[in-house]
Amino acid sequence: MAALDTLAADLGVTPDRLAAFSSYDDAQLNQLASALSDAMSAEDKAFEAGLEDALRIVPRPLRPAAKRILFGGGRG
Amino acid sequence: MGDLLSRIEITKLAHELNAPEADLAFLTASSQAEIRDLRHLAQTALFARNEDRIKLLAALSRVLPVPMTAKIAEHALGPMLSARVAGALDPREATRLAGHLTSAFLAKLAPSLDPSRVAPIVRGLDDKLVVEVGRLLLRQHEHLTLSRFVAVVDVGVAMGVVAEATGADLLQVAIYCDEPAALDAIAQRLPDQMLADVIAAASDADAYDAAVSLLASLSQDVCGRIVGQIGVVPDDAREELIAAVAHHDVWPSVLPALHHVDQDVLKALVNVEATTDADLIDRVVEHSRALDLAPVLVRLVLAFDDEHLQALRNSKALRSAELQEWLIANAGVGTRLIVPVLEALDLR
Numbered sequence: 001m002a003a004l005d006t007l008a009a010d011l012g013v014t015p016d017r018l019a020a021f022s023s024y025d026d027a028q029l030n031q032l033a034s035a036l037s038d039a040m041s042a043e044d045k046a047f048e049a050g051l052e053d054a055l056r057i058v059p060r061p062l063r064p065a066a067k068r069i070l071f072g073g074g075r076g
Numbered sequence: 077m078g079d080l081l082s083r084i085e086i087t088k089l090a091h092e093l094n095a096p097e098a099d100l101a102f103l104t105a106s107s108q109a110e111i112r113d114l115r116h117l118a119q120t121a122l123f124a125r126n127e128d129r130i131k132l133l134a135a136l137s138r139v140l141p142v143p144m145t146a147k148i149a150e151h152a153l154g155p156m157l158s159a160r161v162a163g164a165l166d167p168r169e170a171t172r173l174a175g176h177l178t179s180a181f182l183a184k185l186a187p188s189l190d191p192s193r194v195a196p197i198v199r200g201l202d203d204k205l206v207v208e209v210g211r212l213l214l215r216q217h218e219h220l221t222l223s224r225f226v227a228v229v230d231v232g233v234a235m236g237v238v239a240e241a242t243g244a245d246l247l248q249v250a251i252y253c254d255e256p257a258a259l260d261a262i263a264q265r266l267p268d269q270m271l272a273d274v275i276a277a278a279s280d281a282d283a284y285d286a287a288v289s290l291l292a293s294l295s296q297d298v299c300g301r302i303v304g305q306i307g308v309v310p311d312d313a314r315e316e317l318i319a320a321v322a323h324h325d326v327w328p329s330v331l332p333a334l335h336h337v338d339q340d341v342l343k344a345l346v347n348v349e350a351t352t353d354a355d356l357i358d359r360v361v362e363h364s365r366a367l368d369l370a371p372v373l374v375r376l377v378l379a380f381d382d383e384h385l386q387a388l389r390n391s392k393a394l395r396s397a398e399l400q401e402w403l404i405a406n407a408g409v410g411t412r413l414i415v416p417v418l419e420a421l422d423l424r
Contacts, residue, residue: 011117012124020110028102035095036118040125042094046157047129053152054133058140069136 003029010036079104080285084251085111091187091220092118119190126160133157134164137173146176155181159188162197171200179205183212187221195228203233210237214245223252231261238262243273244281250274251286256293263298271298272305279313284320291321292329300333306345315348322356327363335372342379352383354390361393370406377417385421394423 003026008015010033021029051070058066082104090097092115103111123130133153137145149158162170162185174182174197186209191198198206206229213222214237226234226249238246246266253259263271278287291299306314321330334342350356364373380388393399400423404414418424 011121013117017117018114020106021114023105024102031099031102035090035093035099036121038095039093039118039122043122043126043156043160046154047126050153050157051129051133054136054148057148057152058136058144062140065139066136069139070132 002026003033006030007033007036010040080289081108082106082111084108085115088112088220088252089115089118092122123160123163123190127164130160130164133161137161137165138169142172143176145173149173149177150181155184156188159185159190163190163193165197167196167200170194170197174201174205179208179212182209183216183218186213186225187218189224191224191228198225198228199230203230203236206233207236210234211240213237214241217245217248219245219248220252223249223254226253226262227255227258231258231265234262235265238266238270243270243275243277246270246274247277247281247283247286247290250290251283259293260295260298263294263302268301268305271302272308275302275305276308279309279317282316284313284316285324287317288320288324288326291333292324292326294329296329296332299329300336303330303333303345304337304341306337307341311348314345315350318345318348318350322350322353322359325359327360328367331360331363331367331369331372334375335369339375339379342375343381346376346379347381347384351380352387354387354392357388357391358393361391361399365393365399365402368406370403371408373403374407374409374414389421389423391423394418394421400424 004015004018004022007021007029008018011018021032024032055063055066055070085108086100086103087097089095089103089111090100093100103114106114137148140148149161153161158181162173165173177185182205210222210225210229210233222237241249250259250263275287278284278290291302294302306317309317321327334345337345360376361373364370364376377385377388388394400414400418404411407414415424
């Protein structure tokens, strides 16, 4: 039941929590895990781009402060 | 009903994951509750995944002028990210921000909002803006999104959106809606003509299972008013509707509603082929007994035409002495009417 474990890990729950779906085969569970993983990747990419783009809109004088808020002190 | 309800949940899960419904179609083997639980888990995981970034963006919005935050939302973050950030904002901040966003952008953002997180924000918005966004969603056929906000917005505001809706729109929103009580509050305020439009839309779309699922979720009063509009659909559609009621065995929702339906409407409804089936008749009799609806059972019998009265002769349930005693005692029309009818049908 590797597929169920993967799905559970992505959802942040134990495999027991997904017991209702244990009768599905690995191919079906992989399809479900893949849909979830694609949604997560899309959100991750959107956030990475969104943070950078947000900074570009902030007027130059405010940008250092905005950078500190969004990226901490580590970015120049 | 299970398959239909599971399919509706799959549509919602696919919407949450932005995935093709076909990829998740195999989940019809699971119950509605199981798929709903999975959807909530996915929703929580997606929100938690970028929670730190969401908080950072919310923090940035607090130090910038509101018009600039609005510009960032529309031009940098886009609708999906803005929806995520909205859930992390103080409702008052979010309401101020929403006032600087275009209704077109808010309509794009709405499908990604989690109504449970943003309910206080939506309630704080100007009613006109909410109606405007709702109408845009209607024009974009975002029925699923609208259904998620039925319980969040005030009934009066919802009616502002409903004013532009067709029967087909209302049927779709109702099918997806998870909040029967909120849906019922809106349905209570709909004119009969609009309820007739909903029935006609279900008939046009052959969506009888969906219509029956809807009837089962609404109050007796509304259910009765909807059933009362049944005259708008053609004979074959009434046949399908009764077949769906029988197939899903939702008589307990439908029977009480028949108490106040006009007798001519009742005749049109019950004199269909499906109701010549003795098993179906027995189910109706048993449900009527269980719900103590003797007057409704009498009304049904009196609405039957000759062919259907003949079919009643084959009812095992009506032959029961205990059932007949209950019917005579509770029908409200006395023994002088009931007994001769039972005797004429060779049931006594």
